Amino acid sequence: MTVPADLDRRFRDAAVEAHLLDAGYDVVDSPVGPLLVAATDRGLLRVSFDAGGEPEAALEQIARFAGPRVLRAPRAVAVAHSELDQYFAGKRRAFDLPVDLRGQAPFTISVLGELAKVPYGHTRTYGELATSAGSPKAARAVGMVMNRNPLPIVLPCHRIVGASGSLVGYRGGLERKEQLLRLEGAML
Amino acid sequence: MMDAVAPIPPFETFYAEHAGEVLRLLRRRLGRDRADDAFQETFLRALRAYDRLTYGEHLRAWVLTIATRVAVDAHRRAGEPTDELPELPDTDGRPAYEELAFLTDSLPPKERAAVVLRYGYDLDYEQIAAALDSSPDAARQAASSGVRRLRRRIT
Numbered sequence: 001m002t003v004p005a006d007l008d009r010r011f012r013d014a015a016v017e018a019h020l021l022d023a024g025y026d027v028v029d030s031p032v033g034p035l036l037v038a039a040t041d042r043g044l045l046r047v048s049f050d051a052g053g054e055p056e057a058a059l060e061q062i063a064r065f066a067g068p069r070v071l072r073a074p075r076a077v078a079v080a081h082s083e084l085d086q087y088f089a090g091k092r093r094a095f096d097l098p099v100d101l102r103g104q105a106p107f108t109i110s111v112l113g114e115l116a117k118v119p120y121g122h123t124r125t126y127g128e129l130a131t132s133a134g135s136p137k138a139a140r141a142v143g144m145v146m147n148r149n150p151l152p153i154v155l156p157c158h159r160i161v162g163a164s165g166s167l168v169g170y171r172g173g174l175e176r177k178e179q180l181l182r183l184e185g186a187m188l
Numbered sequence: 189m190m191d192a193v194a195p196i197p198p199f200e201t202f203y204a205e206h207a208g209e210v211l212r213l214l215r216r217r218l219g220r221d222r223a224d225d226a227f228q229e230t231f232l233r234a235l236r237a238y239d240r241l242t243y244g245e246h247l248r249a250w251v252l253t254i255a256t257r258v259a260v261d262a263h264r265r266a267g268e269p270t271d272e273l274p275e276l277p278d279t280d281g282r283p284a285y286e287e288l289a290f291l292t293d294s295l296p297p298k299e300r301a302a303v304v305l306r307y308g309y310d311l312d313y314e315q316i317a318a319a320l321d322s323s324p325d326a327a328r329q330a331a332s333s334g335v336r337r338l339r340r341r342i343t
Contacts, residue, residue, distance in 0.1 A: 001208040001215075003227070008207070011228045020235040021199075059198040069238050070198040 012073045022067030024076020025059075027051045031088050031183075032176045035153070037077045038062050038070070043098030044080050047151045049172040065103045084153070090183065093120035095154045104150070110134070111145045118159045121184040125163045147171055153180065194244035202238075202247055203231060209248070210255045217259040226262055230255045237318030246309040253301060253319035261321075292338070298322075299334030306331045 015021055023045055025038035036051035036058050037044070045066060050058050063070045074081070079097065086092035101109050114132045118124050124132075126139040126146070133142065146157040152172060158180040162168040170177035210230055214223040233254050241247075292300045301320060305311045306327075313324040313331075320327060 001212045003207045003211055007211075007224050007227060010224075011231050014228055014232060015235055018232060018235075020232065022239065056201065059200055063198045067239050068196045068198060068241075069235055071200050071203065071235075 012071060013075050015071055016073045016075045020069060021071050021073060021076060022069040023062050024071055024073035025062065026072060026074040026077045026081065027055070028077070028081050028084055030084060032153075032172065032179055035084070037080050037084070038066075039077045039080060040066050040100045042100040042102070044077075044151055044154060045100045047153055049152070049176070066100075080154075087153070088183070097154060099151060099155070101150070107133075107135075107141070108145050108148075111142055112149065112151075112155050115146075115149075115155050115157060115160070118156055120156075121186045123159050123161045123181070123186055126160055126168075127163060129160055143169070159186070196238070196241050196244045197247075199235065199238055202234075202251075206248055206251050207231070210251060213252060213255050214259055217256075218262055222262055226255070226258045230258045233258065233318065233321065237314070240314045240318070242312055242314065246311055249305065249309045250311060250315050250319050253305065254321075257319065257321050292334070294341075295334050295337060298330045299337065302327050302330035303334040303338070
């Protein structure tokens with residue numbers, strides 16, 4: 001038996017309102033493809049490009065960080081959803097969202113903190129980001145942190161490029177990196 | 189030595205797998221109109237207990253037992269007779285407790301549910317408590333007094 005959409009939606013909303021979820025998520029359409037966006041009571045937990053097809057693996061990863069009560073619940077990510085829509089419409093230059101970085105190493109947290117300060121439409125090199133995180137020789141380690149960034153787009157790892165200005169790499173694919181930088185007017 | 193245990197799946201997976209069957213059970217027991225509220229209550233109860241589950245076995249039996257309890261509560265609130273037994277489902281077509289049924293059918297409903305869930309489905313007392321909407325201690329007590337009652341009857 002298929003559960004009617006309004007009944008299904010009512011349960012999902014009620015679960016959010018009762019604060020019974022370890023994490024709520026939704027799949028958000030965007031110009032760079034569907035994004036799986038997950039949030040906890042503490043803040044935004046995950047933005048993932050692996051939203052197409054079977055989200056099973058992504059859900060299990062979210063559960064490992066937050067706990068097993070992971071439910072698709074649009075209301076849980078409503079603010080993030082609307083800020084992402086504004087960003088992609090060119091109407092938002094900075095995200096105003098608390099983030100949940102539990103389970104991340106201290107070095108990762110400090111690098112992501114510096115990353116968050118790189119302004120819209122600008123780029124930094126891996127080395128520059130390493131320097132501002134207080135570890136000038138750690139450009140490679142910074143590259144690893146960018147590759148595993150749990151909150152791409154919101155924490156703008158697409159703004160971090162190679163010393164020569166080449167794009168180097170992006171977890172979501174170089175095409176998306178270029179697309180995001182063009183959207184921000186950084187690639188001319 | 190314990191067998192390898194199934195991990196607890198993300199709640200979304202559990203919900204997607206069982207929501208349809210839970211709704212069907214509730215509509216059969218309560219009718220279409222009252223089933224909607226009971227559906228929500230069933231999965232909210234499951235959510236409240238879900239992070240205390242220790243392994244992911246027999247989740248279908250577990251959630252159908254919760255649904256049955258919710259239906260019994262709804263009948264009780266409406267002042268309707270509630271003597272019906274919790275409806276304990278087969279697991280994957282395998283009636284795990286069928287051989288015990290002729291014994292357990294005569295037990296009071298709570299004891300019967302506790303005995304069947306504990307010994308038929310091997311659920312732990314946290315899970316049974318959540319299904320029966322009571323505490324783990326009360327579930328343990330119901331199971332052991334059910335077993336005592338059976339033992340008296342057999343010997």
